[in-house]
Amino acid sequence: MKCSLLTLSCALDGELSRDRQLELDAHLITCERCKTGMRYLREETERISLLAPVRLTSTTTTALLERSRVLVSAPGHAPEEPLDSATEPGEEQLPDPMPAAPDPFGALGISAAVLDAPAMLEPPDIIPSDQEEAPEGQSDSSELEGTDPELAHGSAFEASEADRSASDALAAVPEELWLADTSDDPEPDPTADPFLPTQDATPPFAEQEATAVDGFPPAIAPPIAPADEEAPAESLGESLVALDLPPLPDESPSATDEPAADDSRPNSMVVPGWEPATELKVPWEDIPAATPASEAWSPEVAGLAGITGLPVARPSPLPPAAPFPAAPPPTRPAVAAVPGLQADRKSSVLDRQPPRRSVGGGFRLPVAPRSGKGGSEPRSWSRTGLVAVAALAAVLILWNITHGSKPAGVHHSNRQATAAASATPSPSTSPSPTSTATPLVLTGTQSVGSSGSGYSVQTVQYGVHGSQFWVVFHFVGGSGQPAITSGFDGPQTIYLEMQGVAPGTQVTQPATGNLVTSVSIGHVAGFSGAVYVLHLSRAAQISPSQLTGSEAGAPGYLAIIQ
């Protein structure tokens, strides 16, 4: 059996077949390497399994499920809208957040389950009787989804908004109000119940005028009479006769005084969606103008105080509009004075502009104003330049806003991964000895160890521990404790003089962005041991310590820089 990490990993997870497991057990008895690998794998599994778990509270769980629209069984929760209309309230319909995973089943799979959701909040008492008697052949989906059929077939966002607005409106009304059957209530109390319709549901127009709020005139809306109270045309005609207005013409087909040209116009004004009582049975030519000629006209002045629904001009609370500015004077009086030139502008000699020169594949330079008279060209070099610079700056700012917040290629969720990876060492580079010709005078020297010799630097490792940056030199060979002196040659340069230690052949450089920017092998005149020079990105302090073999597997030197 070959040594395989995959086999060990599968064996650790218990996913190996029995024969392979027996074979591996026999192999592990003799193979020390696989035994060590198995131990490492167990340690790593334990480290991952010891990561702290998260225990959510019920409130957080409910909030998460509500945010993701998963919650369907919460008490008092609004009825769920169709799955394909799941839109955050207040948000416009946005594209599918998971475009890479289209599901051929769509949202229809759970639609039937949504229909099992609690019934609508609308009480059954206020459902019109004609809706209950609707034939069974009608669409069931529109009824069960609780939305208008047009909304159900229209935008999903509109349906969702309609549902929510209806739910909010119902929630705003006290429960005893919408549960009450207003049609059977003989004596409703309008003072205690402002939402209930009163007997006189349509107050006179004069009363509506009196209900101005905060100085604003009330909305002028003609009262809509019930369908069963439609006034006959004869009575309206009689009232018009009493007011010295021309009576209604005879609607019989034998009337000959009807102009033939009126066939193209409607004989009566019918407002779509209004009740039939709002039809005005008046010929087109007898309808007064919508805007009376005199501003002082009013129903009271015209003797029409008893008639409601006529258009009334009222003084606007807004300030009068400013007069329309007068037309500017002609800019080219010479052209206007010559009839021939005014008739054909293209052939006008005065209108002919000098040809623009194209530079750089179609880019046209602005034409400088003609000397003397200023010319008709409004642009100039300085203005165009300013506009161009401003546009370029705006483009750069927008580009920086849209693309400059994240470095390219860095995943959003890998921010800390990137930070952690920056602590890992970069590939080794060849050493570049730093020679000090002048006698070196170090400040802040600290020494560890006393005597030791025969060592050589094997590896240099780095690590980031909070605000500390650790540099570890691993030694091989030798005996004793080598004397190592650290000191500063300037605030950002640390010298490490290791007596009895030979420098390594290569120096692993730290990753960029750390406190120690680079490490090099130096040379100090009169010193025979290894000299390492640490270059810092800022002024820092060093705390050296000696590592024994039991701590790091090999004797070494640890420099904690912070």
Next chain:
Amino acid sequence: MNTVLEKPQIAASTLEDLSRQHLDAVVTYALHLTGTAEDAVEYVTAGLFHARHFPTAALQRDGRAILYRAVTRAARQNQHYPPQRRGVARLFAKRPALISLGPAAADATRINTAKRALLATEFSRRAALLLRDLAKLSYREIGVAMECSPEAASRLVASARREFGSIYRDISI
């Protein structure tokens, strides 16, 4: 000739029950996968929203693996919910209130050497390692969550352990 599949009849309460049952584990997985509580909440929300928006027949068969797949997919594609605007419009977008995990995630968000090594590994390997050693999913379930075969999942887990161990030993001085 086109073959029309039968529409899956999945009760909406199935997803809710499944989410309630495994939400702690899914949030734990997302938090260690992303490293921050805010990202974890957004990816879990996006994943659950997607699982609800596009229900699959595999929800009853694979169960929690579908939830892990949705969250992994959201984290891999950096999908937030509600979706983030792009361009200048994101400056004017009104973001909803964040759902804070609070003290429940205090220990989980604390960085230690193991988490640092975990976050330094590649995304797919990190996800596979967490699914296996933290969520205790089988190779078949990891295959469902990572959208690969169980054999590929086993190789992914093995390589993830090797990379994680290497990084951990490097940075744990």
